[in-house]
Amino acid sequence: MTTVLIADDQPLQRFGFRMLLESQDDLTVLGEAANGSEALRMTAELHPDVVLMDIRMPGMDGIEATRRIVATGDRTRVLILTTFDLDEYAYAGLRAGASGFLVKDAQPEELLSGIRSVASGDAVVAPSLTRRLLDAYVQHLPAGGGTADVPLPGDARLSALTEREREILTVVGKGWTNTEIAARLHLAESTVKTHVGRILAKTGSRDRIQAVILAYDTKLVEPS
Amino acid sequence: MTTVLIADDQPLQRFGFRMLLESQDDLTVLGEAANGSEALRMTAELHPDVVLMDIRMPGMDGIEATRRIVATGDRTRVLILTTFDLDEYAYAGLRAGASGFLVKDAQPEELLSGIRSVASGDAVVAPSLTRRLLDAYVQHLPAGGGTADVPLPGDARLSALTEREREILTVVGKGWTNTEIAARLHLAESTVKTHVGRILAKTGSRDRIQAVILAYDTKLVEPS
DNA sequence: AGGGCGGTGGTACCCCGGTACTACGGTGGC
DNA sequence: GCCACCGTAGTACCGGGGTACCACCGCCCT
Known part of the structure; x- marks a missing residue:
């Protein structure tokens, strides 16, 4: 049984996710959070396997919440949901320690299998985002173009x-x-x-x- | 209709892939190659949408073949198949310009949806590999000024x-x-x-x- | 005379980092 | 077949680091 916490500021969105997840035998929704700090608090309390995390939320956003959740060292994994295909925050989410990110208009099956993958320790990235991720990856790997080093003593x-x-x-x-x-x-x-x-x-x-x-x-x- | 070329040195493996792919209405297998140079030659000749590429092959391996196929500038995308979960060649394949890689023990549906994603210009990575990829990614990101990879800080x-x-x-x-x-x-x-x-x-x-x-x-x- | 700021000092508390062990599976060498 | 080494993992303990909050002094400025 995989336990999930839903963090999204839009009630309707949360409802949809909950319905989808509850329809699965192996998934349980432990609760819903409307912003980052709630997500953080509820994660510390309920220890869900996976947090379904929206990025844009009032107060503490999903990135910061992800960072703090990951920092706790708990087994809880964070799966970030982005509204837009190209969301630069997605990369920030990655660096914050998220185990994956999916776009909200993904097929329900994608979301479900994504949750299961993340719960089992794997990571997932929406195919439409993977392309950009790989591009960024290969750019950063051999990126010989050393760029200006500008010493900047008075940073x-x-x-x-x-x-x-x-x-x-x-x-x-x-x-x-x-x-x-x-x-x-x-x-x-x-x-x-x-x-x-x-x-x-x-x-x-x-x-x-x-x-x-x-x-x-x-x-x-x-x-x- | 998506056309596919299968490149694998094991006939049985090729057969399995062909059967799976042929069972789909929207996929066609244009041919089979038993090594890298065959794959290269047949790609130049048949212009498949996707090449299903094994890494370990006698003669020219899948990495080099991928590199050369990508270098032609054709629309052909390469989807690499790795036998092992942790295959360092997978990273090499990435840098060679592959559009994705999957593990061979993946679910058939994963392979099929992977092919379709790649054909449509997206990229895919096996969930079990995505994890390592992300790790490498976040490690390499802050490195910014990527210098030529002179290893060994000889101290x-x-x-x-x-x-x-x-x-x-x-x-x-x-x-x-x-x-x-x-x-x-x-x-x-x-x-x-x-x-x-x-x-x-x-x-x-x-x-x-x-x-x-x-x-x-x-x-x-x-x-x- | 008052107020802001920088430098100094204190107390209390909690958590992470570091140490000292032990342990076990895999791999490679002899 | 055995042994050394490596990577992994665990427990238990302690001390330093970091935080929160407060306090006093000397300076400069208006």
């Missing part, structure tokens, strides 16, 4: 940082721990934490690892 | 690592958390931890931050 992402914060980010980029930073810069560890916390917030990094990467990417720290 | 500190460990280190270098690595590479988090632990031990890194820095310094990961 936009760093502009919000104060002088002190940039100093801290530099040593974070060198791999120093909070304790080491505190000792070598004669600060309290709590101060270091405050600084690092603000750096993460301002640069949109989720942890110091991302900050290290940012430091390298912006050439604030050079490879040795 | 002494990396020499002790196994191939798998180098893979893991690469994604660690991209800032993925253990949970994300587990999810996107289909591993248990404990496995990821084991790998990361061994990487840290072998490279003499005290934590993953040092490993990220190492990945950058050795150019295992390039700034984006």
Whole structure:
């Protein structure tokens, strides 16, 4: 038995999906969510095998919800439904960790088999989207065209940082721990934490690892 | 009406495909080829809509044949059939310009709908392969500046690592958390931890931050 | 005199990362 | 046939990292 959560802001759409899914012996609809945060909450609560996720929803959208659901490490798989054939968000969904995406005007059988594939750990992509996906894939693989490397010492992402914060980010980029930073810069560890916390917030990094990467990417720290 | 050429070195296999295809009103088998060069010659002669291409064939293999067929600029699409679920040649086939690949143990309906999708210009990938494809895709995406594939960031500190460990280190270098690595590479988090632990031990890194820095310094990961 | 901002510091809490084990199937070498 | 190695997976534990919130000081600006 495969359990499914439906996340879509349109009630009528949800109804249609529910009817279709309930007509199958091996599928059960655990519930319906009208936006991303509901989907997130209900997923944490109900642990469905598959979340049928619409992208465009008020509040938290389907991409962010997907990212967070995947981040939980749960077995729950996310199958994204896009309205349009070409939906650039579909790629974002992919990067967010979705196990597949289908277009809403797909045949019912496609949707059902897609759900079953995803539930069993496979991934699915709508044929009409697969083409673009493959194109993007082969482009990115051997894409020798190195593009401009524009060093950008003053990267936009760093502009919000104060002088002190940039100093801290530099040593974070060198791999120093909070304790080491505190000792070598004669600060309290709590101060270091405050600084690092603000750096993460301002640069949109989720942890110091991302900050290290940012430091390298912006050439604030050079490879040795 | 969709015309198909079957390229496979096993007669029995060809027979099965032919029977299946001939049972459909909208599909016609134009001929059968037993190896890559035959497939190439017959394609130039018969101009089928789709070539059902096996990879492993004596003489010219399916990859090379695909490459040459695509190079002609004809409308002919190539649908690759792989025997094994994980067939690294599948990726090569993709890069060679194939419009899709399916595993041979797929359901007949899958094969038929795959042929029709390919004939109409879409692309198809077997669900069991899509998973790996997506993994490769998301891995290669952020790589952006794709450089020529000079492998082997020849650093002494990396020499002790196994191939798998180098893979893991690469994604660690991209800032993925253990949970994300587990999810996107289909591993248990404990496995990821084991790998990361061994990487840290072998490279003499005290934590993953040092490993990220190492990945950058050795150019295992390039700034984006 | 007041207010904003940057730098410093503190407390409390939770989760992820890292360590230390053990274990088991597959593969390749001897 | 056996053994080493690799990749996978599990449990248990602890410490550091990150967050939320608050607080004080010194500076500059109006």
